[in-house]
Every structure is written in C-alpha cells, then in structure tokens.
Amino acid sequence: MMGGLFRVFGRPEFPGAVARHVELSAAALLVAVAISVPLALLVNRSPLASLIAVNIGNIGRAVPSLALLALAMPFLGFGFAPSLVALAALGIPPILINAATGLREVSREVVDAARGMGLSNLQILTHIQLPLAAPVIFAGIRTSAVQIVASATLATFIGGGGLGDIIVEGFQLSSTPVLLAGAFTVAALAIVTEVVFGALERVFTPEGLKVAKRRQAKR
Amino acid sequence: MTILLQGFEGPLFDWSWVRSHLTSEIIPALVGHVYLSFVSVAIALVISLPTGVLVARYRKAYAPVTLVTGVLYTIPSLALFAILVVVPGVGVGPKAVIIALVAYSLLVLIRNVVAGIDSVPPETIDAARGMGLTEGQILLKVELPLALPVIIAGIRIATVTVIGIATIGAYIAGGGLGALIFDGIDRSFPTMVITGAILATALAVATDLLLLGIEHYFRPWARAAGRRG
Numbered sequence: 001m002m003g004g005l006f007r008v009f010g011r012p013e014f015p016g017a018v019a020r021h022v023e024l025s026a027a028a029l030l031v032a033v034a035i036s037v038p039l040a041l042l043v044n045r046s047p048l049a050s051l052i053a054v055n056i057g058n059i060g061r062a063v064p065s066l067a068l069l070a071l072a073m074p075f076l077g078f079g080f081a082p083s084l085v086a087l088a089a090l091g092i093p094p095i096l097i098n099a100a101t102g103l104r105e106v107s108r109e110v111v112d113a114a115r116g117m118g119l120s121n122l123q124i125l126t127h128i129q130l131p132l133a134a135p136v137i138f139a140g141i142r143t144s145a146v147q148i149v150a151s152a153t154l155a156t157f158i159g160g161g162g163l164g165d166i167i168v169e170g171f172q173l174s175s176t177p178v179l180l181a182g183a184f185t186v187a188a189l190a191i192v193t194e195v196v197f198g199a200l201e202r203v204f205t206p207e208g209l210k211v212a213k214r215r216q217a218k219r
Numbered sequence: 220m221t222i223l224l225q226g227f228e229g230p231l232f233d234w235s236w237v238r239s240h241l242t243s244e245i246i247p248a249l250v251g252h253v254y255l256s257f258v259s260v261a262i263a264l265v266i267s268l269p270t271g272v273l274v275a276r277y278r279k280a281y282a283p284v285t286l287v288t289g290v291l292y293t294i295p296s297l298a299l300f301a302i303l304v305v306v307p308g309v310g311v312g313p314k315a316v317i318i319a320l321v322a323y324s325l326l327v328l329i330r331n332v333v334a335g336i337d338s339v340p341p342e343t344i345d346a347a348r349g350m351g352l353t354e355g356q357i358l359l360k361v362e363l364p365l366a367l368p369v370i371i372a373g374i375r376i377a378t379v380t381v382i383g384i385a386t387i388g389a390y391i392a393g394g395g396l397g398a399l400i401f402d403g404i405d406r407s408f409p410t411m412v413i414t415g416a417i418l419a420t421a422l423a424v425a426t427d428l429l430l431l432g433i434e435h436y437f438r439p440w441a442r443a444a445g446r447r448g
Contacts, residue, residue: 058427059424059427061379062379062383062420062423062424062426062427063383063420063423063424064382064383064384064386064416064419064420064423065383065387066383066386066387066397066400066416066419067383067386067400067415067416067417067419067420068416070400070403070404070412070413070415070416071412071413071416071417073404073409073412074231074409074412074413146293149295150293150294150295150296151295153295153296153297153298154297154387157401157404158404164297167297167298167301170301171301171390171391176305179301179302179304179305180301180302180305182298182301183297183298183299183301183302184298184302186295186297186298187293187294187295187298187299187302190293190294190295190298191290191293191294194293
C-alpha cells in the first residue's frame with residue numbers, strides 16, 4: 001500500500017499536477033488581491049459604499065465553490081483560464097470583507113492626529129491606514145488562499161488540471177494508491193498554505209500593534 | 220435563448236428541460252440537498268454542544284480540540300471524500316458525504332459554543348449563584364440562553380459551508396444538487412449545470428439570510444438597545 005503510494009508520487013505526471021495546482025492557485029490569489037485591495041481602498045471613502053461592499057462580500061462568501069466553477073464552464077469554456085477566473089472570483093470576498101472592515105476600524109483619532117502632524121492623504125494611507133489594517137487584510141488573504149488551494153482541486157471538472165486530476169483518476173481506476181496520493185498531497189498543500197500565510201500575517205503586523213496587544217493581554 | 224457557445228451544441232439554457240424535469244429530477248435533488256445538509260449539521264451540533272461546554276470549562280483542551288478540528292476543516296473536500304471512500308465500511312454514497320460534512324462543521328460549531336459561553340459576563344453568573352441556582356441550572360438557564368446568538372451564528376456559518384460542500388458530495392454518489400452539475404458536465408448539457416449551480420447558490424444565500432434573521436431574533440437585548448439607541 002505505502003509502496004503503491006510512492007510509485008504514484010514517482011510518476012512523471014505527478015510533479016506537473018502539483019506545479020499546475022500551485023500555479024493556478026497563485027495566479028487566482030494574485031488576481032483576487034489585485035482586485036479586492038484597491039476596491040476596499042475605493043469604498044473606504046464612503047461608509048455607505050463600505051457597508052455595501054461588506055454585505056455583497058458576505059453574500060459572495062455563501063456561493064458554493066463548485067457552483068462558481070461549474071458556472072464558468074458554459075460561459076467561458078473548459079481549461080486553465082475559466083478555472084482561473086472562477087477561483088479568483090471565489091478569493092475576492094474574504095479579502096474584500098477584511099480589507100474594508102480593517103481600514104474602517106483604523107480609528108478616526110489616529111487619522112486626525114496624522115493629519116494634524118501634516119501628513120498628506122497618500123501618506124496617511126501608506127503610513128497609517130494600510131500598516132494598521134495589515135493584520136486584518138492578511139487574515140483575509142490567508143482565508144482566501146486556503147480556500148483557493150482547496151477549490152483548485154475542483155478545477156479538474158472543468159479541465160483546469162491540478163491535483164484534482166490525480167484524485168479523479170483514482171476514482172475512475174478505483175485505485176486506492178492513486179486516490180490517496182492525490183488526496184494527501186492536496187491536503188498537505190492546503191495545510192502548508194494555512195501555516196505559511198499565518199506566518200506572513202505575523203510578519204506584516206506592525207511592531208506597535210504587537211506591543212499594544214501584549215499590553216492589552218496583561219490587563 | 221439562442222446564445223451558442225464554444226464546445227456545446229444547442230442553446231445555453233433550455234427552459235423546456237427544466238419544465239419537463241422539475242418534479243422528476245430538480246425538486247428531488249433540492250430536497251435531497253436540504254436533507255443531507257440538515258442531517259449533517261444536526262449530528263455535528265449533537266457532538267459540538269457537549270464538547271464546547273466541556274472545553275469552555277477545561278481550557279487546556281481548547282488548543283488541541285481546535286488544532287484537530289482546524290486541520291479537518293483545512294482538508295479540501297474532494298481529498299477528504301477520497302480518503303473516506305477507501306475506509307472500510309464507508310465507501311461511496313451519502314454516508315461518506317455526511318461524515319465529511321460533520322467533520323467540516325465541528326471547528327466552527329465548537330469555537331462558537333465556547334465563544335458564546337465566554338461572552339456571558341461573570342457578574343451574571345455570580346448573581347445566578349447568589350440566587351441559589353445549581354451549576355447545572357446556571358448552565359441551562361443562564362449560560363446557554365445567553366450564548367445562543369453566538370451559537371446560532373456558528374450554526375449559520377456551518378450550514379452555509381455544508382450546503383456548498385454537499386454539492387461536491389454528488390461526485391461520490393451523495394445525491395443533491397451537485398448531481399445536476401456533474402451530470403450536466405458529463406453530458407455537455409449546460410442547462411443542467413446552470414440549474415444545479417444556481418439552485419445551490421440560491422439555497423446557500425437564502426439559508427444564510429434566514430439564519431441571520433433567527434440570530435437577530437435571539438438577541439432581544441440588542442433589539443431593545445437598538446430601539447432605545
């Protein structure tokens with residue numbers, strides 16, 4: 001059984017499936033970040049727009065991932081690009097919700113103090129709002145990344161490739177080693193993603209926020 | 220509709236198929252989906268309520284419990300299905316799907332039961348104790364009712380997650396709306412794919428809003444504060 005598993009890992013198409021899975025997920029996450037962070041900055045100008053964005057994001061989070069991938073198929077066809085579009089769309093709500101809420105929660109007093117010190121709007125954004133909201137934004141990116149890696153397994157159904165191909169092959173051949181090789185690898189990939197992005201979240205937390213948090217915990 | 224698509228024969232959406240398969244295929248798939256999701260969340264709740272209450276008391280157990288349920292939650296569903304179907308005594312079918320859906324619900328439910336109990340102010344519990352309530356009465360009459368909105372929030376998140384993942388369960392013969400999606404893909408028949416995907420989305424969003432309403436209903440103090448405020 002273990003021997004069979006390792007034979008599957010050693011097959012020439014296995015590394016390709018892993019690479020394709022990572023490539024598809026990374027591209028989808030990049031697109032999701034590139035859309036949702038600027039969108040969050042844009043809606044931050046008005047509390048109403050921010051509220052609407054968060055609510056639409058919440059509804060978006062309820063959309064089943066298979067439904068989204070399946071809907072991409074009749075309109076965009078099979079393959080990498082339709083999978084990329086569906087996975088990016090799936091990744092937008094968690095980042096948008098967190099970025100919009102995170103920016104909103106940067107207190108008015110802090111922003112006013114910065115303005116009083118003579119910072120321009122751009123400086124307030126890049127030196128005050130974004131760093132203070134960074135932990136919350138990164139938490140959203142982590143949720144989104146894990147969800148994209150997991151859902152990329154389903155891209156196989158619309159011809160997007162990745163590790164879902166191996167699992168589906170395992171089902172079709174009724175082969176336990178093939179099934180488990182695909183399943184364990186994609187599970188490991190999802191867990192690694194969670195851990196790596198959790199670490200990134202800590203790295204991007206400004207030192208001052210860590211101090212404030214420790215002080216609050218002591219109270 | 221007469222939009223023609225690459226790779227497909229015929230129109231994008233064929234309403235006559237929907238009309239002729241409404242009672243034979245579409246409604247049974249929807250009912251099956253609701254049943255699968257409901258049973259799974261109910262079983263998960265039966266496990267999570269006592270576990271959450273215990274973990275809220277014995278704090279040392281919280282980290283290991285969230286680690287195990289957190290790892291389960293992170294495993295992609297198709298992978299968990301693949302692992303479950305090779306477990307002796309499980310195999311393909313609704314059983315494997317329900318086990319997976321229960322596993323996915325545990326993290327959110329247990330975490331919210333604990334958070335709900337934590338949200339009860341210690342003064343309230345002191346007052347209850349001062350009034351002569353036993354520990355059991357405090358749990359049932361004070362802590363759990365006050366924790367209810369947070370627990371319901373957990374049920375809402377778990378249910379919406381489960382409705383989404385249940386669609387994938389159709390791949391291992393679990394039934395439900397996913398069956399329409401997979402059959403549609405196999406037959407290159409977009410009408411079935413769109414019907415399944417739209418209904419699954421509508422079911423998830425409607426359930427989310429419904430449970431959100433119930434959550435607010437069980438927060439009478441928030442409603443009262445809102446009126447006053």
